Every structure is written in structure tokens, then in C-alpha cells.
Amino acid sequence: xxxxxxxxxxxxxxxxxxxxxxxxxxxIWGVMDVVNLTHGxxxxxxxxxxxxxxxxxxxxVYATLPIVLAGxxxxxxxxxxxxxxxxxGQPPLMSLLSTFAVNLVLVGLGTAVxxxxxxxxxxSLPGFSLGRYTFPGTHLMAALLTGVIALALYFFLYxxxxxKAVRAVSNNREAAELVGIPTARVLALAFGLGVALASVAGMxxxxxxxxxxxxxxxYQLKSFVVTVLGGLGNPTxxxxxGIALGLVEGLTTPFVPVSWTLVIEFILFVVVLITxxxxxxxxxxxxRPA
Amino acid sequence: xxxxxxxxxxIAAIVAAFAIAPAIGDNIELRESLVLAAVYITxxxxxxxxxxxxxxxxxxxxxFFGLGGYFSVxxxxxxAWPLAAALVAGGVAVSALALVFGLGILRxxxxxxxxxxxxxxxxxxxxxANFGPWGGSTGIYLSPALxxxxxxxxxxLWVIYYLLVGxxxxxxxxxxxxxxxxxxxxxxxxxxxEDAAALLGVPTPRYKAIVYSLSAFLPxxxxxxxxxxxAYIQPPDAFDLQLSTETIVVAMLGGQGTVAGPALGAxxxxxxxxxxxxxxxxxxFQLVVAGVLLLAIVxxxxxxxxxxxxxxxxxxxxxxx
Amino acid sequence: xxxKGGIKVGNKHYKVRxxxxxxxxxxxxxxxxxxxxxxxxxxxxxxxxxxSGLVATAAVISEQYGKIMLIGGGAEGxxxxxxxxxxxxxxxxxxxxxxxxxxxxxEHNPHxxxxxxxxxxxxxxxxxAAAREQAKQAGFxxxxxxxxxxxxxxxxxxxxxxxxxxxxxxLGGGHYSDGxxxxxxxxxxxxxxxxxxxxVAPDSEKFKTLGAAANGITVPSQWEPQVKYKPQFGPSIAxxxxxxxxxxxxxxxxxxxxGYQVGLLLQHAIEQARSxxxxxxxxxxxxxxxxxxxxxxxFATDPGHHGLQIAHQMVLAQWQMKGGKLVKEMVWPDxxxxxxxxxxxx
Numbered sequence: 022x023x024x025x026x027x028x029x030x031x032x033x034x035x036x037x038x039x040x041x042x043x044x045x046x047x048x049i050w051g052v053m054d055v056v057n058l059t060h061g062x063x064x065x066x067x068x069x070x071x072x073x074x075x076x077x078x079x080x081x082v083y084a085t086l087p088i089v090l091a092g093x094x095x096x097x098x099x100x101x102x103x104x105x106x107x108x109x110g111q112p113p114l115m116s117l118l119s120t121f122a123v124n125l126v127l128v129g130l131g132t133a134v135x136x137x138x139x140x141x142x143x144x145s146l147p148g149f150s151l152g153r154y155t156f157p158g159t160h161l162m163a164a165l166l167t168g169v170i171a172l173a174l175y176f177f178l179y180x181x182x183x184x185k186a187v188r189a190v191s192n193n194r195e196a197a198e199l200v201g202i203p204t205a206r207v208l209a210l211a212f213g214l215g216v217a218l219a220s221v222a223g224m225x226x227x228x229x230x231x232x233x234x235x236x237x238x239x240y241q242l243k244s245f246v247v248t249v250l251g252g253l254g255n256p257t258x259x260x261x262x263g264i265a266l267g268l269v270e271g272l273t274t275p276f277v278p279v280s281w282t283l284v285i286e287f288i289l290f291v292v293v294l295i296t297x298x299x300x301x302x303x304x305x306x307x308x309r310p311a
Numbered sequence: 312x313x314x315x316x317x318x319x320x321x322i323a324a325i326v327a328a329f330a331i332a333p334a335i336g337d338n339i340e341l342r343e344s345l346v347l348a349a350v351y352i353t354x355x356x357x358x359x360x361x362x363x364x365x366x367x368x369x370x371x372x373x374x375f376f377g378l379g380g381y382f383s384v385x386x387x388x389x390x391a392w393p394l395a396a397a398l399v400a401g402g403v404a405v406s407a408l409a410l411v412f413g414l415g416i417l418r419x420x421x422x423x424x425x426x427x428x429x430x431x432x433x434x435x436x437x438x439x440a441n442f443g444p445w446g447g448s449t450g451i452y453l454s455p456a457l458x459x460x461x462x463x464x465x466x467x468l469w470v471i472y473y474l475l476v477g478x479x480x481x482x483x484x485x486x487x488x489x490x491x492x493x494x495x496x497x498x499x500x501x502x503x504x505e506d507a508a509a510l511l512g513v514p515t516p517r518y519k520a521i522v523y524s525l526s527a528f529l530p531x532x533x534x535x536x537x538x539x540x541x542a543y544i545q546p547p548d549a550f551d552l553q554l555s556t557e558t559i560v561v562a563m564l565g566g567q568g569t570v571a572g573p574a575l576g577a578x579x580x581x582x583x584x585x586x587x588x589x590x591x592x593x594x595x596f597q598l599v600v601a602g603v604l605l606l607a608i609v610x611x612x613x614x615x616x617x618x619x620x621x622x623x624x625x626x627x628x629x630x631x632x
Numbered sequence: 633x634x635x636k637g638g639i640k641v642g643n644k645h646y647k648v649r650x651x652x653x654x655x656x657x658x659x660x661x662x663x664x665x666x667x668x669x670x671x672x673x674x675x676x677x678x679x680x681x682x683x684s685g686l687v688a689t690a691a692v693i694s695e696q697y698g699k700i701m702l703i704g705g706g707a708e709g710x711x712x713x714x715x716x717x718x719x720x721x722x723x724x725x726x727x728x729x730x731x732x733x734x735x736x737x738x739e740h741n742p743h744x745x746x747x748x749x750x751x752x753x754x755x756x757x758x759x760x761a762a763a764r765e766q767a768k769q770a771g772f773x774x775x776x777x778x779x780x781x782x783x784x785x786x787x788x789x790x791x792x793x794x795x796x797x798x799x800x801x802x803l804g805g806g807h808y809s810d811g812x813x814x815x816x817x818x819x820x821x822x823x824x825x826x827x828x829x830x831x832v833a834p835d836s837e838k839f840k841t842l843g844a845a846a847n848g849i850t851v852p853s854q855w856e857p858q859v860k861y862k863p864q865f866g867p868s869i870a871x872x873x874x875x876x877x878x879x880x881x882x883x884x885x886x887x888x889x890x891g892y893q894v895g896l897l898l899q900h901a902i903e904q905a906r907s908x909x910x911x912x913x914x915x916x917x918x919x920x921x922x923x924x925x926x927x928x929x930x931f932a933t934d935p936g937h938h939g940l941q942i943a944h945q946m947v948l949a950q951w952q953m954k955g956g957k958l959v960k961e962m963v964w965p966d967x968x969x970x971x972x973x974x975x976x977x978x
Contacts, residue, residue: 028793035786111613112366115613122602122603125598126602130599133595143843230813231842236809239783274790274792274793280440294426449757452710464695
């Protein structure tokens with residue numbers, strides 16, 4: 022019983038971090054209808070940024086967070102002008118391919134520099150024990166920081182002028198342009214934010230698990246699943262869905278062989294896409310009287 | 312009549328070139344390089360029917376190739392079916408499955424559809440990795456004895472090659488025939504504007520399901536041949552998402568929506584990759600080169616190579632498709 | 633080698649030329665490149681790709697052309713049951729990977745409660761299938777049997793499952809990233825294992841970067857610089873290790889050593905056969921029963937298992953903390969032992 026509880030709690034902690042990564046994808050999609058396929062590569066970039074900063078520059082592990090956040094934002098803005106700006110408003114295939122192309126380049130450069138060796142960021146914090154089960158301090162810290170970043174994002178989107186501009190462009194680009202919002206710059210800003218979220222998620226994951234240059238694919242797929250469950254374009258949904266997915270994983274692993282979890286996850290993914298393409302949260306909204 | 316059109320004879324000439332070139336002087340080295348090109352052309356031509364004509368991005372098209380491989384290899388090794396029967400059965404089974412999947416996910420559009428195809432591929436891969444009769448994650452190893460009915464491995468590889476070239480030719484003809492048909496016009500209309508197409512009387516759900524299933528048939532057979540040649544099959548090789556995305560890259564490179572484009576793109580891409588891999592300077596940077604190339608096409612030449620050729624020589628349009 | 637005049641065959645000296653390509657671990661690419669090696673580069677002998685599946689794929693080509701292929705990476709045994717004539721496995725096959733760990737553990741805990749947690753790939757499954765039987769014979773109890781997808785990045789839930797099962801021994805893993813992640817998470821989550829053996833990953837020098845999480849982890853290894861064999865031909869262990877370290881600025885791991893071993897065996901077989909005719913060299917390889925720096929080598933010659941390695945022994949290494957530094961010590965078998973095993977885990 023305690024085991025089940027521990028499993029669920031752990032699932033929720035890590036699910037929150039997956040939710041953070043998914044917020045990056047969903048924010049970009051919501052604002053400009055682009056599925057960012059550099060997402061996995063940017064998660065890995067965050068991991069290696071943390072590795073290099075801690076290893077070579079001696080920065081304390083959690084002090085790398087603001088640096089990764091700022092760096093991710095700048096890289097994201099750059100990537101927007103390089104690969105996304107020209108394909109805005111075109112069929113989805115074009116932006117899928119242009120971001121996929123950048124992904125190929127980044128992964129190719131990464132393997133040329135670091136090979137496919139394993140890297141580890143030494144991070145250790147006192148954990149918290151529940152009987153024989155232990156929740157590592159790094160997991161607790163990652164979930165906590167995820168909460169802080171999500172709140173900050175919420176504050177930015179709903180309480181600041183710039184954030185309101187982002188939401189206006191997201192709702193209706195033409196109308197936003199008519200009232201004088203510089204859309205291209207707002208799009209670049211949103212793309213930068215999305216990439217920053219991905220790389221911070223990568224940095225937090227790196228404090229918990231070792232990684233390689235190729236780790237991005239697995240996390241990117243996970244982010245897709247979370248994004249779809251939460252509804253494309255819905256940052257709150259992404260966070261909730263990440264936690265929910267962690268909950269489901271925590272609930273199933275004690276009873277089902279782990280090798281089946283992926284099958285369950287992807288069936289869930291496809292079924293949700295077909296039946297509730299707006300994400301699981303819409304199920305609750307529909308119940309309200311219209 | 313399709314036989315009267317010059318483009319049909321261009322296809323015939325390409326197939327003949329593939330068949331004859333390695334046979335001259337028994338050039339097995341060339342054959343091995345063309346095998347992969349033929350596989351890419353088959354995959355790209357088939358994905359083009361749904362991507363280029365109907366405008367649906369299928370990221371997981373490789374699931375047909377992998378499942379076809381599994382069906383055929385399993386029928387041959389566990390039930391001792393002859394090659395031809397196993398291939399056809401694999402193709403039919405996968406097409407039927409595609410119809411079932413298609414009826415579900417083709418209700419989605421745009422990015423939603425694209426994401427769901429990734430889900431289908433990954434879900435099927437995870438399932439096969441747990442599926443006992445197909446060897447789970449260990450996959451299926453074929454005994455060299457299975458090459459004996461074809462006259463031993465040396466001869467068998469030639470037979471497999473000619474069959475693959477045949478499948479490649481059929482893919483091109485199919486792609487051409489579909490484009491020229493009323494069915495194809497309906498698909499192109501869906502690609503332009505699905506709602507308008509439906510209003511004009513195109514039975515969109517039926518057309519989409521048919522093209523999805525149709526685009527599964529020949530890749531499934533190609534998968535059977537490919538994994539028979541490899542003599543083993545495992546989930547990560549069968550359902551390799553990277554090969555799937557490469558297929559899209561190839562179709563784009565050549566020019567989606569045209570018949571000749573995907574074939575041209577596939578051929579050039581495979582030869583380029585083969586060269587990069589064996590070049591001492593670029594072997595570490597081949598992903599980078601592929602990425603830069605793709606980005607340049609998407610941003611500056613979205614019509615692909617065929618688009619460029621048409622712009623340079625507009626008269627090509629009269630006999631190329 | 634070439635500086636010394638090449639390989640001597642009778643009165644002739646053959647120069648050695650290496651050709652290599654990157655197969656990207658793709659089956660289709662492997663066949664293309666091996667054909668290229670044989671036909672265009674005119675290779676007379678082949679060395680295998682890495683991983684059991686790719687070996688099977690390359691074997692279709694090498695057998696067809698009657699070329700000898702020495703296997704330095706690919707421990708799964710199934711390929712040798714298919715009737716291949718020119719394949720020679722130079723490393724210990726998968727079914728013996730964990731036998732050393734089980735033998736050593738029995739000395740310390742004859743009633744071990746074992747959790748088998750392993751990657752869902754052919755190699756790891758073959759290792760565990762055999763280890764399960766060996767553990768049963770040793771009198772251990774199996775309390776958990778769990779395979780995970782090779783792409784798994786987070787083992788939190790699995791480790792909670794291990795804790796729930798009441799296991800005190802962990803046997804399993806798979807390849808690089810999953811094995812290292814398991815070690816780190818077993819430590820982070822204080823799983824309380826008394827014995828942990830993980831495949832492949834801990835053998836790499838990189839494993840040290842896990843710090844305290846690496847301490848006490850055992851790994852079955854094909855070879856370590858500390859082994860003590862008396863070679864009948866080829867370099868001594870010290871010579872190989874120092875030459876390698878000089879050239880690559882790092883200690884050789886067993887993949888590097890097996891890479892050297894395949895070349896050494898081939899040279900020896902060619903010299904013995906006094907020919908580069910594949911059939912004659914294959915006959916010489918069939919006859920080999922010799923010890924090199926890599927250990928003893930002998931190939932099965934019965935048609936049902938031709939080419940399977942039957943003499944080479946693995947060693948068991950353990951990461952131990954010595955004066956604040958992690959070092960890899962040999963703890964099994966007695967002949968190779970450099971330190972006594974630390975049990976239970978610190």
C-alpha cells in the first residue's frame with residue numbers, strides 16, 4: 022500500500038517536470054500553430070548547458086537555472102528568425118520540416134562534439150523517506166522549481182502588457198495586428214519562451230537522471246503525449262496532463278509489467294486525439310451549462 | 312490510356328535502368344546501393360499519395376513497412392510459406408489494418424493527424440516488442456536455409472533485388488495512375504481545401520481511407536523483401552521513426568505532389584547519404600549536411616527539385632508529371 | 633604491424649590495410665557497407681559490426697562470399713545455430729555474463745533474494761534467461777522479473793517495485809545510459825541493495841562520474857587491464873595497456889581489448905595456415921585453443937554451434953572507493969582477483 026503511494030507520489034513529481042517541457046511545445050503551438058520539432062534537441066541543450074556550467078565553470082547546480090533560462094530564450098529567438106519566420110502561415114508541413122531540419126543539424130553537431138557517451142550532472146540534496154521508500158531531494162526540488170516557473174509564466178501571460186500581447190496574437194493574429202501589436206516580434210518572443218521552457222526542463226531532468234546527446238527523442242515523444250492529453254495550445258493543460266500522466270504511470274507500474282506502459286501510453290494518446298482533440302480538460306468544461 | 316502517355320515510358324525506362332545497370336558486369340556493389348535507393352523510392356512514392364496529393368502529413372508511414380516485414384518474415388519462418396505468398400499476404404494484411412487505423416485517425420486534420428501517426432507507429436512498435444509470437448523485442452532471426460529455394464544466398468539477393476525494383480516500378484505506376492484518375496483529382500481537391508472538396512461532392516472520408524490503405528500495400532511488400540534480405544527483424548529496425556521522417560524529407564526534396572519528384576529525391580538522397588557515409592571528412596557530419604539541405608529547400612525552394620526544374624525549363628511540364 | 637613487415641605467411645609478407653565505415657547501427661546500411669568492403673575494397677577478412685542483430689545481418693553477406701568474419705561485439709548465441717561456416721565469436725557469449733556474479737555472491741549470501749531488471753533487447757534477455765537458471769541452481773530466490781523498454785529514461789517506479797519486492801540483490805541492466813541511470817537511481821532512492829550487478833555500462837571509465845552511486849557496483853567484463861593471463865603469442869597485458877593508453881589517452885575497456893583480440897587471432901590463424909585462403913584460415917581458427925592477453929580462446933566446431941566461443945572466461949569487476957577515489961578492482965575469479973569483494977554494498 023505504502024509502495025503504491027510512493028509510486029504515485031514519485032510519478033507526480035516527475036510528471037510535473039514533463040509537464041514543464043510540454044508547456045514549451047504547447048505555448049509555441051498556441052501562439053503560431055507550429056509544432057516545434059527542435060524541442061527534444063533543446064531539452065538536450067539544456068542538459069549539456071547544465072553539465073558544462075557545473076563541470077567546467079563550477080557553477081552550483083541550481084544556479085545554472087537562470088543562465089539556462091536566459092540562454093534558451095536567446096537561442097529560441099534566434100531559431101525563430103532562422104527557421105520559423107518564413108514559414109508562418111504556410112501549411113503545417115513546412116514548419117514541421119523546417120524545425121525538423123534544425124533538429125537534424127543540432128543532433129548532428131551534438132554527436133560530433135560529445136559522441137553518444139553518457140553524461141551525469143552531480144546533484145544531490147537530502148531526500149525524504151516514507152518507510153522503505155525514499156524520494157530523492159533532486160526530484161522534490163525539480164517539482165518545486167517547476168511550480169515556481171509555471172507560476173511565473175502564468176503571471177507573465179496574464180498580468181504583464183507583453184504577456185497580454187502574446188495572448189492577443191494567440192487568439193487572433195489579424196486582429197492583434199490591427200490594434201498595433203508588432204506580431205512578428207511577439208511570435209519571436211513566444212518561440213523564445215517555448216524553447217527556454219524546454220531547456221530548463223532539460224536542465225532539471227539532468228539533475229535527476231544521466232543522459233546522452235540522443236536522449237532528446239524519448240523526452241520529445243513524452244512531451245507530445247503530454248501536450249495532446251492537455252490539449253494543444255493550453256499551457257495549464259500541459260502541466261496538469263504531465264502530472265496526470267505521472268499519476269497514471271505511478272498507478273500502473275506496481276501492477277503491470279513496465280514494458281507494457283508504453284503501449285498503454287500511446288493507445289491513450291491516439292484515443293484522446295481522436296475522441297477529445299481539445300485535450301482532457303475540455304471534458305470538464307463541457308459539463309458546465311452552456 | 313496510360314500506355315500512350317510519354318511519362319509511362321519514362322517510368323519504364325527508369326525501371327529498366329535499375330534492372331540492367333547492376334547486371335552489366337555483375338556489379339553487386341552498385342546493386343547494394345540501388346537496393347536502398349529502390350526502397351526509398353517505394354516509400355517516398357507511396358507517402359506522396361497521401362502527403363503530396365491529399366495534403367496529410369504521415370510521420371509514421373514506416374509502420375506499414377515494418378508490419379509488412381513482420382508478417383512476411385513470420386509467415387516464412389514459422390509457417391514455411393513460400394516467399395511470394397508471404398509477401399502478398401503481408402501486403403494484404405497491412406492494407407486491411409491500415410484501413411482500420413485510417414477510419415479512426417483520418418477524422419483528424421493537420422497537425423493533429425500528423426501527431427496521431429507518430430502515436431500509431433510508436434504504439435505498434437511497443438506492442439510488437441511485447442508480442443510473443445513475433446519474438447518480442449528479440450525479433451525473428453531467419454535461417455540461411457530459407458534462401459535455398461531461391462538458389463542459395465548469392466542468387467537469392469539478386470531475386471530480392473529484382474522483386475524490389477518491380478515493387479518500385481509498381482509504386483511509380485500506381486502513383487501516376489492515381490494522379491491521373493478521378494480519384495486522384497478528388498485527393499488533390501482535398502489537399503487544396505477539404506471542406507470545399509466535400510461541398511463539391513468528393514466523398515472525402517472514403518477517399519482518405521482508401522488512399523491511406525492503398526499507400527500501405529506496396530511499402531508492406533517492400534518491407535517483407537527488405538527484412539528477408541537482412542535475415543532478421545527487430546522492433547527498432549522495423550519501426551524506425553527516423554526512416555519515416557527521412558521519407559518525408561525525400562519526397563519534399565524531389566517535389567511533393569509530382570510523380571517523378573519523390574523518385575528523383577529518393578535516388579539523390581540515398582546516393583548522397585551513401586557518399587557522405589563513406590567519405591572520411593563528412594561521415595561525422597552527415598546529419599548536419601542533411602539538415603542544412605532540408606532547411607534550404609523548405610525555406611527557399613518549397614517546390615523541391617521538380618519545382619526548380621519546371622522554373623528553369625517550363626516545357627518539361629508537358630511530359631513530366 | 634606493417635612497420636615490422638606485415639604478416640608472415642610462409643616466405644611471403646602481407647601488408648595489412650584496414651578499411652572501415654560507420655554503419656549507423658542500421659541493418660540495411662550494414663549489408664551495403666559489407667558488400668562494399670568485400671567487392672570494392674577487396675577485403676579478404678572481416679571484423680564484425682557491434683550488436684548481435686547487426687552481426688546476423690552482416691553474416692548473410694560474409695557467408696555468401698565465403699569470407700571469414702571475426703566477432704568482437706555481439707554476444708548473443710543464436711546466430712551460431714543457423715549453420716554459418718565462417719563466423720568466429722571471440723568473446724564470451726551472453727549466457728555466461730552473470731555466472732561469475734552469481735558464483736561470487738553465493739559465497740557471501742547463499743539465500744539471496746534477486747530482482748532481475750533488464751532492458752528488453754536480445755542481448756540482455758539472453759543474459760538474464762541463462763542467469764535465472766544459474767541463480768536457481770545456486771539456491772537464490774527470484775522475487776522480481778521486470779524488463780523495460782531500451783528507451784527508458786526514468787526508473788523511479790521500477791525501483792519502488794524492487795523495494796516492494798523485498799529484494800536484496802539486483803541483477804540486470806542493458807547498455808550504457810539505462811545501466812548508469814539505474815545505478816544512480818538505486819543510490820538516490822536508497823533501495824538498500826546488498827549486491828548490484830549491471831551489464832555493460834559500469835565497465836566504461838565514464839561510469840566514475842556517477843560518484844558515490846558507482847561505489848560497490850559490479851560488472852561482468854570480457855577483459856580488464858588488471859587480468860593476469862600468460863599469453864602464448866601477441867603482446868603482454870601490460871604492453872597492450874600502455875600502448876593503448878599512450879595512443880588514446882585513456883585506459884582500454886573490454887570493447888577496445890576485444891577489438892585488438894580479433895586482429896591478433898586473425899594474424900595468428902593466417903600464420904598457422906601459411907595461407908590467406910579462407911578455408912585454410914578457417915581450419916586454423918577451428919583448431920585454435922590458446923591464451924593471449926585477452927584470455928583463452930576456443931571455438932565450437934560442431935555444426936549445431938559452429939564458431940561459438942567456448943573457452944574464454946569473463947571476469948567480474950567492482951567499483952571500489954579507495955582513498956576517496958573510485959577504482960575498478962577484479963573480484964572474480966580467484967585467478968584474476970586484485971581485491972576482495974566489498975559485501976554488502978556500502
